[in-house]
Amino acid sequence: MNLPVTKAPAWHGTIAWDALLNGMATGLFMAGGVSELAAPAIFTPVAIVAYPVALVLLLIDLGLLVSDLGDPLRFHHMLRIFKPRSPMSVGTWCLSIFSLPLTAAAGLSLLSEIGINFEWARILAVIVGLPFGFGSAAYKGVLLSTNAQPGWRDARWMGGYLTNSAILIGCAELLLLSALIGRAQATAILRTAFIVLLVINTIPLGLLFADLQPTHARLYTHGQQWLVGVLMFAAATIIPLGLALYSDSFPFVVGAVIFLLFGSWVIRFVYVKIPHTSLI
Amino acid sequence: MELAALQQASDQPRGRLSELVERLVYPFRRGEPPEPRPATGFYTDTTVCIGCKACEVACKQWNQLPSDGFIWSGNSYDNTSELSATTWRHVKFIEQFGEGSSAERGSMDVTVSDHNRWLMMSDVCKHCLAAPCHQACPTGAIIHNEFENVYIQADICNGCSCCVAACPFGVITRSNMGGHSHKCTLCYDRQRDGLEPACAKACPTQSIHFGPLDELREMAHNRVEELHRRGVPEAYLYGDVASDTYSELHSFYLLVDRPSVYGLPDNPFNPWLHMMGDYVRSVAGGLAAIGALLVVVVLLRS
Ligand code: SF4
Ligand code: SF4
Ligand code: SF4
Numbered sequence: 001m002n003l004p005v006t007k008a009p010a011w012h013g014t015i016a017w018d019a020l021l022n023g024m025a026t027g028l029f030m031a032g033g034v035s036e037l038a039a040p041a042i043f044t045p046v047a048i049v050a051y052p053v054a055l056v057l058l059l060i061d062l063g064l065l066v067s068d069l070g071d072p073l074r075f076h077h078m079l080r081i082f083k084p085r086s087p088m089s090v091g092t093w094c095l096s097i098f099s100l101p102l103t104a105a106a107g108l109s110l111l112s113e114i115g116i117n118f119e120w121a122r123i124l125a126v127i128v129g130l131p132f133g134f135g136s137a138a139y140k141g142v143l144l145s146t147n148a149q150p151g152w153r154d155a156r157w158m159g160g161y162l163t164n165s166a167i168l169i170g171c172a173e174l175l176l177l178s179a180l181i182g183r184a185q186a187t188a189i190l191r192t193a194f195i196v197l198l199v200i201n202t203i204p205l206g207l208l209f210a211d212l213q214p215t216h217a218r219l220y221t222h223g224q225q226w227l228v229g230v231l232m233f234a235a236a237t238i239i240p241l242g243l244a245l246y247s248d249s250f251p252f253v254v255g256a257v258i259f260l261l262f263g264s265w266v267i268r269f270v271y272v273k274i275p276h277t278s279l280i
Numbered sequence: 281m282e283l284a285a286l287q288q289a290s291d292q293p294r295g296r297l298s299e300l301v302e303r304l305v306y307p308f309r310r311g312e313p314p315e316p317r318p319a320t321g322f323y324t325d326t327t328v329c330i331g332c333k334a335c336e337v338a339c340k341q342w343n344q345l346p347s348d349g350f351i352w353s354g355n356s357y358d359n360t361s362e363l364s365a366t367t368w369r370h371v372k373f374i375e376q377f378g379e380g381s382s383a384e385r386g387s388m389d390v391t392v393s394d395h396n397r398w399l400m401m402s403d404v405c406k407h408c409l410a411a412p413c414h415q416a417c418p419t420g421a422i423i424h425n426e427f428e429n430v431y432i433q434a435d436i437c438n439g440c441s442c443c444v445a446a447c448p449f450g451v452i453t454r455s456n457m458g459g460h461s462h463k464c465t466l467c468y469d470r471q472r473d474g475l476e477p478a479c480a481k482a483c484p485t486q487s488i489h490f491g492p493l494d495e496l497r498e499m500a501h502n503r504v505e506e507l508h509r510r511g512v513p514e515a516y517l518y519g520d521v522a523s524d525t526y527s528e529l530h531s532f533y534l535l536v537d538r539p540s541v542y543g544l545p546d547n548p549f550n551p552w553l554h555m556m557g558d559y560v561r562s563v564a565g566g567l568a569a570i571g572a573l574l575v576v577v578v579l580l581r582s
Contacts, residue, residue: 005545007362007450009441034573039581070439070459073303074419077438080307081420085552088442089418134570138562146555147445148412153551159562167569193576200572204565275445 006148008275014068016269019140020169021061023162023264026137027170028054029102033126033133035174035190046178046186048109048122053177055106058099065095087146091139098136101129137166144271151215151274158211158271161204165264168197172240172257179253191248194256198241205236205267212271219277228270236263307419307436319428320471321407321530322480322488323496325503326542327515329487331357331371331400338482339369342467356398363403365455368464369479374399374541401542402479402488405430405451405464406519407530413443413452415552421461428493428530429466437461448526448548466531493530500534512536518544525549 032050035043066075079096083089104125108118141159144152152158175190209229216225240263243256294302339345345366353361356373363370377396408414411430414422421436422443432443432452439459443452452463467477475481480490489496500517507515514536519529526548539546 005450005543006448007444007453009445010454011441011445030570031573034570035577038574038577042581043577070441070454070461071437074307074436074438076304077307077419077421077436078440080436081418083418083420085415085555086418086442087555088416088440092418134563134566138559138566141562142555142558143442145558146551147416147442148448148549148551149445152445153549153554156554156558157561157565159558160565163562163566164569167566167573171573189577189580192580193573196572196576197569200568204561 006150006275008149010070011068011272012276013269013272014064016265016272018061018064018068019144019162019268019272020261020265021057021064022140023137023166023169024173024261025054025057025061025102026098026133027166027168028057028173029098029105029126029133029170030130030137030167031170031174033130035186036126037123039189042183042186042189046174046181046183047126048112049177049181050174051102051109051122051126052106053173055099055102058095058102062095062099087139087143091136091143094132094135094139098129098132101125101132105129134163138163149275151212151219151271154215155208155211155271157204157208161201161208161267164201164204165267168194168201169260169264171197172260175253176257179250187253188248191244191253195241195244198237198244198260202233202237205232208271212274215274219274232263232267232270234263235259235266239263314426316428317426318492319530320466320491321429321493321496321532322404322466322477322490323500323520323532323534324402324404325487325489325500325534326399326401327507327512327534327536328485329371329400329402330485331373331398332484333371334482334484335402335479335488336360336367336369336371338478339464340367342470342478343368343465363405363451363453363463365453365457365462368404368462370403372399372401372403372543374401374537376537376541399537399542401533401535402483403543404479404531405466406449406532407464407466408527409522409530410527410550410552412446412448412550412552416442416446418442425468427466427468427471429468429471430530431465431468432461432463434460434462446551448545448550496532500532503534507534507536519548523547525553 028050032047036047066072069075078092082093105122108122138159141162145155145158147153171190171194175187175194178186178190216228220228240256240260243252246252348360348367351359353359356375358373360367360370375398407430414430418440419436419438421433423431423433425431437460439454439461441454443461444454452461454461470477476490480488489499497520500520504515504517515534517532518535518539519532522528535542
């Protein structure tokens with residue numbers, strides 16, 4: 001008898017999109033918030049565009065999360081208790097609370113666009129939202145690594161990578177928005193930050209890759225392992241880094257962000273699929 | 281008495297709004313927890329199992345679980361294949377016919393070699409003392425009931441599947457019908473009425489023992505000693521005591537081969553032992569990125 005002992009949960013491609021959208025929403029809010037708080041004169045015009053975008057991304061993400069339940073009409077049952085030992089409970093509470101200041105920040109940002117300015121309230125919403133946005137990003141990897149599934153159970157750096165990657169993705173989105181609305185100084189600063197964060201992100205990604213090396217070896221042939229590794233590092237790191245370093249012109253910024261998002265999705269998709277691909 | 285004169289116990293029909301409000305509110309209501317009772321469980325002696333599947337059938341019948349269809353699994357006499365949302369007891373058949381065995385020689389006489397044997401095991405939820413499914417469940421649907429059995433409150437579960445991912449034994453399963461997770465209840469309804477579980481009651485060889493855990497453990501240790509005396513030195517108990525990485529099981533087994541032979545993990549590991557470290561790494565990864573972003577913004581803003 002050489003059958004798998006564990007049962008794979010019914011988490012498929014939706015969860016890979018969820019992991020990406022979670023990073024995009026929380027990362028954009030945090031990158032916008034941190035930048036705005038540190039240099040309001042430069043970043044406020046970009047941040048007030050970022051918050052509504054982050055809200056839209058979060059709403060899509062929450063829609064995916066709810067639709068992936070076996071009984072979506074019972075989503076609110078998640079909120080009947082708070083259970084610190086359950087990463088899903090921690091994540092649900094963080095996301096639910098985070099959605100409130102994010103909605104406030106997004107709404108107040110839109111109001112400021114039409115001349116109704118409650119800047120203090122928006123700043124307050126951002127400050128309140130930051131820890132919950134961080135929690136919403138940080139739980140996801142722990143949810144995937146704290147279980148009995150082959151591969152996932154060995155992925156000690158899943159959380160480290162996903163949280164780090166969320167900030168990187170958020171910075172990339174902010175850079176794109178900044179370039180789109182023509183904020184030259186913000187774009188220049190964010191491009192530098194993007195390059196630095198890309199380099200830093202190779203550390204948790206490398207550690208996660210090392211954690212999962214035995215799993216890769218079990219699931220893929222030698223050639224496929226190389227392909228997966230090259231695809232991940234090239235799409236998520238090397239190509240965006242090359243494009244960002246080569247030029248600060250708009251097409252290169254767009255290219256770098258698109259490659260980063262694509263590479264980040266590939267990584268999430270490959271790793272979310274591990275239990276379904278496993279032979280034992 | 282006329283049937284119509286009896287008091288009606290069913291709920292009054294509700295309007296749509298009232299139904300919606302009830303749906304939203306009722307999961308938040310709390311009842312009085314029952315008084316703790318002596319912890320109960322199963323001790324399954326696989327050496328006397330004859331693979332009759334009476335336990336499987338009794339479980340299906342008592343719990344009104346649907347049939348799994350007529351599927352030829354191709355695996356010995358097994359036709360339900362695994363524990364699932366509709367199969368809470370599963371009898372495993374392990375054929376051990378060595379090289380040169382009568383089976384390989386094409387002979388019908390399978391008794392000629394001492395090395396040929398058929399292991400049978402009635403598998404079920406292990407009702408772990410520190411159950412990963414219970415730790416994972418974000419709705420609180422999974423509880424330890426007053427008998428210290430791991431029980432899913434079916435009206436609370438929302439089918440998030442965290443328990444499925446967490447169970448190291450591959451027991452708990454999300455159903456395609458209704459989308460909720462199901463597994464053995466240890467016949468909670470029967471226990472509350474002072475009855476033993478249907479599967480244990482039906483077992484004709486007393487392979488499945490049900491009772492207070494301390495009694496079961498004593499019985500199991502005596503049986504292991506007896507088997508050792510009678511020339512079965514490989515007999516041992518699986519899950520009766522906690523290991524470094526896993527709690528004791530309230531449904532434990534007497535086995536005569538490695539756990540993996542029976543489709544059980546050799547060294548079960550509770551994933552929650554890693555959780556704090558994983559959170560630390562997750563937070564560190566995020567803080568490192570925020571710190572770097574902040575440093576760049578502060579350095580370049582002027
Ligand atoms: S065997 Fe699995 S489903 Fe049963 S109590 Fe243990 S963790 Fe939960
Ligand atoms: S599927 Fe149901 S029982 Fe399992 S963790 Fe989710 S809510 Fe709890
Ligand atoms: S205890 Fe009850 S629910 Fe559990 S396997 Fe036996 S008959 Fe089925």
